Amino acid sequence: MIRYVARRLLTSIPVLFGVTLITFTLMHFTAGSYIPGATGSPTLTPADVTRIRDNLGLDRPLVTQYADWVGIGQALKSVGLQGVLPDNNNVEPGLLQGDFGRSLIDGQTVLSAIHDRLPNTLELSVTGLLLGLLIAVPVGVLSARFRGRWIDQGLTILSVAGFAIPEFWFCLLLILLFSVSFHAWGLPWLPASGATSAIGGGGLVDRIEHLLMPAAVIAALYASQWSRFIRSSMIEALSQDYIRTARAKGMKEGRVVYIHALRNAIVSLITLIGLELPDLVSGTLVVEVVFSWPGIGFLTYQKALAYDYTMVLGIVVFVGVLVVLGNLLADVLYGIADPRVRYS
Amino acid sequence: MAQTIESAGPGGTRPIGQGRPYYGFWRQSWRSFRANRIGMISAAILIFFMFIALIAPLISHFVTHFTATAQDLNNTFASPSHQHLLGSDELGRDTLTRLVYGARASLGIGFLTVAIALTIGVSVGLVASYFGGIVDDLLMRLVDVVLATPAIFLYILMAILFRPSPIAFPFIIASVSWAPLARLVRAEGLTLRSREFMLATQSIGAGHARLILRHLLPNSIPLVIVAASLRLGQVILIEAALDYLGLGVQPPTPTWGNMLSNAEIYFSHSVWLVVLPGIAIFLTVIATNLLGNALRDVFDPWQSKH
Numbered sequence: 001m002i003r004y005v006a007r008r009l010l011t012s013i014p015v016l017f018g019v020t021l022i023t024f025t026l027m028h029f030t031a032g033s034y035i036p037g038a039t040g041s042p043t044l045t046p047a048d049v050t051r052i053r054d055n056l057g058l059d060r061p062l063v064t065q066y067a068d069w070v071g072i073g074q075a076l077k078s079v080g081l082q083g084v085l086p087d088n089n090n091v092e093p094g095l096l097q098g099d100f101g102r103s104l105i106d107g108q109t110v111l112s113a114i115h116d117r118l119p120n121t122l123e124l125s126v127t128g129l130l131l132g133l134l135i136a137v138p139v140g141v142l143s144a145r146f147r148g149r150w151i152d153q154g155l156t157i158l159s160v161a162g163f164a165i166p167e168f169w170f171c172l173l174l175i176l177l178f179s180v181s182f183h184a185w186g187l188p189w190l191p192a193s194g195a196t197s198a199i200g201g202g203g204l205v206d207r208i209e210h211l212l213m214p215a216a217v218i219a220a221l222y223a224s225q226w227s228r229f230i231r232s233s234m235i236e237a238l239s240q241d242y243i244r245t246a247r248a249k250g251m252k253e254g255r256v257v258y259i260h261a262l263r264n265a266i267v268s269l270i271t272l273i274g275l276e277l278p279d280l281v282s283g284t285l286v287v288e289v290v291f292s293w294p295g296i297g298f299l300t301y302q303k304a305l306a307y308d309y310t311m312v313l314g315i316v317v318f319v320g321v322l323v324v325l326g327n328l329l330a331d332v333l334y335g336i337a338d339p340r341v342r343y344s
Numbered sequence: 345m346a347q348t349i350e351s352a353g354p355g356g357t358r359p360i361g362q363g364r365p366y367y368g369f370w371r372q373s374w375r376s377f378r379a380n381r382i383g384m385i386s387a388a389i390l391i392f393f394m395f396i397a398l399i400a401p402l403i404s405h406f407v408t409h410f411t412a413t414a415q416d417l418n419n420t421f422a423s424p425s426h427q428h429l430l431g432s433d434e435l436g437r438d439t440l441t442r443l444v445y446g447a448r449a450s451l452g453i454g455f456l457t458v459a460i461a462l463t464i465g466v467s468v469g470l471v472a473s474y475f476g477g478i479v480d481d482l483l484m485r486l487v488d489v490v491l492a493t494p495a496i497f498l499y500i501l502m503a504i505l506f507r508p509s510p511i512a513f514p515f516i517i518a519s520v521s522w523a524p525l526a527r528l529v530r531a532e533g534l535t536l537r538s539r540e541f542m543l544a545t546q547s548i549g550a551g552h553a554r555l556i557l558r559h560l561l562p563n564s565i566p567l568v569i570v571a572a573s574l575r576l577g578q579v580i581l582i583e584a585a586l587d588y589l590g591l592g593v594q595p596p597t598p599t600w601g602n603m604l605s606n607a608e609i610y611f612s613h614s615v616w617l618v619v620l621p622g623i624a625i626f627l628t629v630i631a632t633n634l635l636g637n638a639l640r641d642v643f644d645p646w647q648s649k650h
Binding site: 016019022026160164166167169172173283301315319320324 | 485486488489490491492493494496497498500501502504505577581584585588589604607608611615618619621622625626629630633634
């Protein structure tokens with residue numbers, strides 16, 4: 001087990017290296033002619049441009065810029081090998097030093113920005129995930145028990161619809177109903193943006209009011225995917241020999257379904273949830289933007305529009321690390337939950 | 345007697361046992377697809393939307409009498425009426441005309457994206473599974489890298505970087521969405537690779553190119569068709585979301601996504617502006633998803649009957 005985890009961690013190093021290469025290449029293209037905050041300024045002389053670009057180190061050799069960004073530059077310097085790379089005079093810490101780079105515009109480190117926004121995003125995505133599970137498990141079990149009957153067909157239609165509905169449009173419809181129309185009809189309405197009210201906000205009720213609609217959208221997405229999945233793994237579980245045995249020895253149907261079959265059906269769901277872990281951070285972007293939810297996704301969107309690419313790329317790499325760890329965690333959990341799985 | 349005549353058609357004359365004649369894979373699939381009601385309805389919806397998209401200029405000329413960008417400032421936010429069949433937006437542009445042209449953008453970009461993603465994904469998957477070893481390792485690590493990068497962030501970055509035109513946009517989405525396809529095709533290729541017919545073909549002296557193009561590729565086509573159909577819906581959703589966020593196809597050109605961009609502002613008085621483009625996206629995506637499921641049942645009747 002430990003050897004398996006160690007080997008997986010080792011093989012993930014080149015993958016993460018590849019992620020930094022892709023993102024760096026994109027960054028380089030974007031940065032090619034870019035000076036932060038100065039686009040179109042009439043008083044800017046060519047000398048200024050050179051100076052700013054020089055300060056940011058945008059005109060150094062590519063290898064050096066990359067090494068710097070990743071943090072190899074500084075690592076080399078600390079062991080006295082800075083001469084290996086041409087023009088390596090940067091002292092900024094890089095990705096390896098742990099703060100994932102700095103904003104081009106306000107100098108904030110990516111890690112501190114993530115630290116500010118991550119709790120909001122997790123509040124939204126974890127609520128959505130739990131709500132989604134809460135819906136998906138009973139729906140999946142019901143569909144499987146009454147397979148082919150009207151209740152199964154109805155739930156199937158709902159999940160097909162949930163899977164095809166454009167996320168942002170669903171958000172808009174909810175806002176239209178619960179904020180705009182409810183307000184117009186004089187009913188208690190829900191706030192359509194932010195995580196708390198600007199004035200006097202922050203209490204528990206206030207937070208929940210803001211959370212309801214965006215979390216419902218995310219829950220609906222998860223529920224429509226997972227209920228199908230639970231349905232088919234329940235159907236498979238219910239056809240196993242141990243279920244026949246349980247029924248044969250006179251066990252109550254409810255116990256057979258909920259204790260014997262469901263436990264086994266849930267095993268495969270664990271992998272699926274593990275694969276969603278990185279999505280807890282990056283998957284809510286569209287919903288966050290529609291609801292102006294102050295999370296990682298909204299931050300990335302705003303920073304991208306402002307051309308603050310070091311910030312965006314830092315976040316991308318951060319989420320990349322989460323993806324790799326999430327996949328690993330999913331595999332490990334799967335092995336713990338189902339001892340029939342052998343690591344090789 | 346009728347049986348023998350039918351079975352002598354193109355596609356093979358090999359009778360199985362004494363009963364049903366053997367029709368050949370594609371003909372048999374078509375027969376079982378025709379019997380699949382949901383699949384046929386979905387296909388009909390998709391074909392209807394494609395037809396609408398193709399004849400968009402005709403609809404604009406003969407039905408609505410407005411072009412997609414013509415402004416009718418005396419008639420802003422019109423309700424559905426004789427003049428504007430589905431109403432008009434904040435500049436008095438005709439909603440029906442814009443929806444019809446939006447179908448062009450959404451479906452056109454969708455199909456082009458899937459075509460590009462398939463080309464890359466299928467090539468990578470087949471080459472990786474055929475050669476195995478270091479080629480496989482390298483290509484699959486590349487797939488891992490792409491899959492480890494959060495897609496929506498990449499789209500946003502590239503959208504800002506390349507200022508997507510309707511032509512550049514498919515390349516942006518395809519540059520990420522080929523990866524899962526490659527993984528899928530590789531798995532299929534690995535199974536095919538170990539079948540006897542591959543060894544037999546190899547032993548009569550077929551080269552790599554022939555083995556891949558004439559034997560691996562045709563045999564993985566059913567899987568690819570199903571994957572492509574399911575992917576199309578996802579691509580249309582991504583495209584609409586990016587357009588909505590203002591990062592996709594830019595405004596004067598109508599798309600279902602960017603028609604919704606400002607919709608929140610007009611909520612209170614023009615619900616139609618918010619509802620209609622969304623329904624168009626929703627219907628199209630449902631149709632592609634159900635079509636994909638139907639095709640899977642058709643091509644692989646043993647799996648997924650439950």
